[in-house]
Amino acid sequence: MSQGFEPLLSALNALAGGLFLLSAFGMVATRQVLGCLRFFIAQSLLLAASAFLLGAAPLSAHLIAVGLLTIITKSWLLPWLLRRMVRQEVYTRREITQAVNIPSSLLIALGLVLGAYFLSAPWLPAGAAAGAGFVRINLPIGLAGLLLGAYTLAVRREALPQLLGLLAMENGAFFAGIAVAPGLSLIAELAVAFDVLVLAFVLGVLTRMIHERTGSTEVGRLAALKEEPFR
Amino acid sequence: MTTRILYNLLQVAVVMTFAPLMAGVLAKLKEMVQSRRGPSVFQPYRDLWKLFHKDEVIPEESSWIFRVTPYIVFVTPIFVTLLIPVLTSYPLFFAFMGDMLGVGFVLALGGFFAALAAVDTANPYGPMGASRTRMVSFLAEPVFMIVFFTVSFVAGSTIPYIVQQSWVTPLANFFEPAHVLLLLAFFMLITAETGRIPVDNPSGHFELAMIDESKGLEYSGQGAALMKWGGWMKFFVLVCIYLNVLVTPWGLAGGQAAGEVFLAIPLVLLKILAFVLVLVVIESSLAKLRLFRISEFLGAAFVTAVAAMIAQLFAL
DSSP, X not given: OOTTTHHHHHHHHHHHHHHHHHHHHHHHHOOSHHHHHHHHHHHHHHHHHHHHHHHHTTTOXXXXXXXXXXXXXXXXXXXXXXXXXXXXXXXXOOOOOBSSOHHHHHHHHHHHHHHHHHHHGGGSOOSOOTTHHHHHHHHHHHHHHHHHHHHHHHHBOBHHHHHHHHHHHHHHHHHHHHHHOTTOOXXXXXXXXXXXXXXXXXXXXXXXXXXXXXXXXXXXXGXXXXXXXXX | OHHHHHHHHHHHHHHHHHHXXXXXXXXXXXXXXXXXXXXXXXXXXXXXXXXXXXXXXXXXXXXXXXXXXXXXXXHHHHHHHHXXXXXXXXXXXXXXXXXXXXXXXXXXXXXXXXXXHHHHSOOTHHHHHHHHHHHHHHHHHHHHHHHHHHHHHHXXXXXXXXXXXXXTSSGGGGGOHHHHHHHHHHHHHHHHHTTOTTTOOTTOOOGGGOSSGGGGTTOOHHHHHHHHHHHHHHHHHHHHIIIXXXXXXXXXXXXXXXXHHHHHXXXXXXXXXXXXXXXXXXXXXXXXXXXXXXXXXXXXXXXXXXXXXXXHHHHO
């Protein structure tokens, strides 16, 4: 209905995509656990913004519902759950230990983004068909978000940022998904959103257990075998 | 023809006149945020007046470099002013003398001589600050290059006057991800190049922690005045490039009439005031980074710039 709005919506969606990518970089680069969580919240909000923009052009209640669902579960319910589950001192600790230092980590992340663009290049629609502009933005950036989440998962040695990396992967997949397959039934999205919460819950409990056992949540330390003293 | 030369010289006059005022306003606003009274906004002018009327002391061991450097530091921003849009949106007489790469080189020349002069004195703090400045600026260099390449790729030109038109001609272009990411990267670059807060504390007086300030420690009298004035002008010029070329190319004079050009002066100053307000908020809410964290800060700027470039290249 709104052919005139399409370029502006597309540009705003591109902006959301750019910031989405930036927040994924932020999750790779930041040192604090709390900063990592904040970047994740920002990323989820941008994902929701993209869903709203996609749902506005040919008005689709389904995409708007996806956006609302994302806002509720990922930017409000999930941080609240994590705050409740994981002890406060994890958030107040300043430094996260990483397997790779941050400048090289950023460069690797950059390589991953380039790779994502090259990988998705053959599948991008070329013409000016309806929604082609959205797919051109969302597919590569979503793929890049997925790869960066996987990378965060791989290099962090702390349980909570690893969990956030996993959730960022899910964010990336969603970001690509809303543009590529906007017709996905709502029940699938609901199931995924619920899954995310269960995942966060389980990993939160796990983190808590690790913390009780070893006195810290640094997963890196678990690499060394520790024998129980003989009683 | 003659009017274009005159306007070009007017730009230089504007930069020379208002650069200290901008520094004064920035200092005053910062003091007000910290709920102190602070010096008057015209204090930088008084400082310059005082310094120009004082005797100059020159270290015995220093060579000609030490004496020449204040003039180079003072003159390089003036040269840059000839190349960039300060007041008008159409190219002036000297606009095609050099492009944005030229701007970068000319500004780097001033920094290079300032670093040499700092090493030239036997003061132990000088070389320390000089090497730190070099570290910061060689990390900032790739960011500048990527920003420059992306911007000129989009505009199809490297002349700042032509570049500024391409981002806003359809207004939707303003929201392109490449543009927004570039704005962020260039902002981080400005803070690094002019020694503002996340990278360096301009109002710190502790020599061991100094980065940018320690280069001028040995200067007194006229030399100190020229170094200070040059530093303010460099800051003013960089902010002008940022605002007039990248962020808000509005409010510049479009016609040849003298009234229009003079009307552009308060408009440009207003834009700079808005920028200074943002800067004050940042400077008052962030702490200075540890020295070896600067590489992370500039690494983030580099990644932002490259992400902008990728987004631009693949969006076509």
